[in-house]
Amino acid sequence: MNPSVVPAPGAPAVRARDLDVVRSGVTILRGADLDVPAGEHLAVLGPNGAGKTTLLHLLATYRFPTRGSLELLGHRLGRVDVRALRPHIGFVSVALDPLLEDITVLRTVAGSAIGSVAPPAAVLDEPALVTAAHTALERVGVDHLADRRILTLSQGERQRVRIARALASAPALLLLDEPFAGLDLGGREQLVTVLDALLTEPDGPTVVLVTHHLEELPTQLRRVLLLAEGRAVAEGPIEQVLTSAQVSSVFATPLQVVRDADGRWRATGVTDENRRVGRS
Template sequence: MTNVIDLQDVSWKRQQKHILSDINWHVEKGEHWAVLGLNGSGKTSLLNIVTGYSWPTTGHVRVLDKPFGKIDIRELRKSIGWVSSSLEARLNESERAEDIVVSGKYASIGLAYEQPAEADFDKAFQIIEQMRCSHLIGRTYRTCSQGEKQKLLIARGLMASPDLLLLDESTSGLDFISREELLSAIQQLIKQDNAPTIIFVTHHIEEVLPEFSHTLMLKDGTVFEKGPSSDVLTTDNLSRFFDMPVNIEWHHQRPWLSIR
């Protein structure tokens, strides 16, 4: 499989209003993308299209080499991990950290109706260690910090060994130190031999890690720019993107934004 995401002339309307318009976006295996946009730019709507929770009004969608309209979307979703703030709100905070992670295998909220095997917990422990949070094993979810919860949610998303992992504003609500710890864990994940293709959605430029080889910029539901991150994230592009003069400086292969 080389074709991970292929959107051709995709538009999506809700209540007669265009939320996404003329989206063309191609992601190949081996690429990891950052998706940038201000609030309301269409980032989460785009993920809903990719996962089949929203159907395009026009255009063609192909994910993991599977053309929409010719496949069982429910089966496709088993190969996609999606981490978002909406998921966190649905979890039972009295569950143990490892139970939260194991539930990702079944795409369930909790394990009330599941019977995981010992091998499932062994795998969960390995993923938790990979996410650098082994100290959370045995603890309830409510006792974890916001940064620790985000790491557990990513571990949960990895439990089914997805080919595609969508991280929807995973750093939201984190302080600077917690954010950098989470980004470091994501860096290590990407470097794994069996790492899924990662789509990292954010509205913070400085969160575009060197490992995110490409960047898609969304503005008002359309593609503003896309391509290799170093080509896309320029002072000129971002000044036009934000409709105000800004400056980009690169430190340790990460872009940092300031207002001119």
Template structure:
């Protein structure tokens, strides 16, 4: 089975401190994963390495069959990875329309600097329609709600046909309804025959959908455990992870968490 991500004994030191240590993590094709951990666990640093913004201090990383530092330029690798992150929103020009931002995804650029082909325009319109964004396609990005912005970012991330789609805490700042609409959109994306591998980063158990087959638990910069999501989100496992007693309840394939 083709490997999407291969991390072997990966460690990262920044400013004299170890941020990540001895990370072993393999993601196979047709698996969708959750990266789960509390704030400060090292999730952001790990994502920066997967996107080739950081390179490991020790160990080896292979993403989409390319070895970091040997096989591929980082910029070319990033074109095969779709990224949806609240931090990305700050880089866009606020006056650009939602349509222009989605179009820019075809070129992996911030801003639109070339005239899109008719094929690219049609693809952008199709994605906006799929994600229920078409009604506000011509509105400036700065006027959109947080939920609308996140759906636009997902459409943008899908423009280049990525093999890996990383969603970095995409529901931050969303109310319950907007969160569920976005999660429904992810379910729809995962069901397509051309769906990329999904990697969803969160510290909220209730956001973990049934489409996410596997979960990696990250704690203090190290892999606490990884495996099938149902096994990782158990009373015993999360009690040990949090070092306090918690109870996990399952309903319709989704978990909720409370402190005992």
């Protein structure tokens, strides 16, 4: 890790101004502004094709904006060596799975501290890396899987290992790209519990989570960005953004948005019948 590239004290985790992303003549992201203070957390919601994954790839430094400015952890893209910045950014995505070898969970997670997706067995001879790996696995509740091989894990177990791998390098910014994809109901609820605990850690990373579904939002998330057709429709406190009107507009479907007593969110379609009930 380049010691000269560290998160700037007091700087926001993310500061974006007027971001455009154009690919093959198609504008994927248009005029996006975003501020995520260090230590706060953000959910990014929107339908397929809204630009969510593109935005996350920008924040992961795997893509650069066509226009506009983007600062991550106090460093502006285009003026910083992203190879030195990336160790401070944890990126969790199933798209990275083909890069992982079928080795033990402990070796996989320990290797993340040296930036390797296929670390040599010798990584387990480094006590500091092994300790960091066990600590990360404990944080997401899967240290008991340390000696299992990656391909023997269920989808839910594998997703928690992906998050542990990102946490092992102690990132300042953690990016979760649709972390609930492929999970069954039990796996989803277990992961929501894990994320809620992570979001309340006083020294934990700033988290940006991308999802399609309100039901997947941890209760500790306080801010939301709604994207549609590459544009930011609304961003701010979750109670102000997740209204039935705004969510219906973004997903182009009549929806009723409800927050349950336990703090979880859900959206259901509005039918002619429940319209009549609502008017009665």
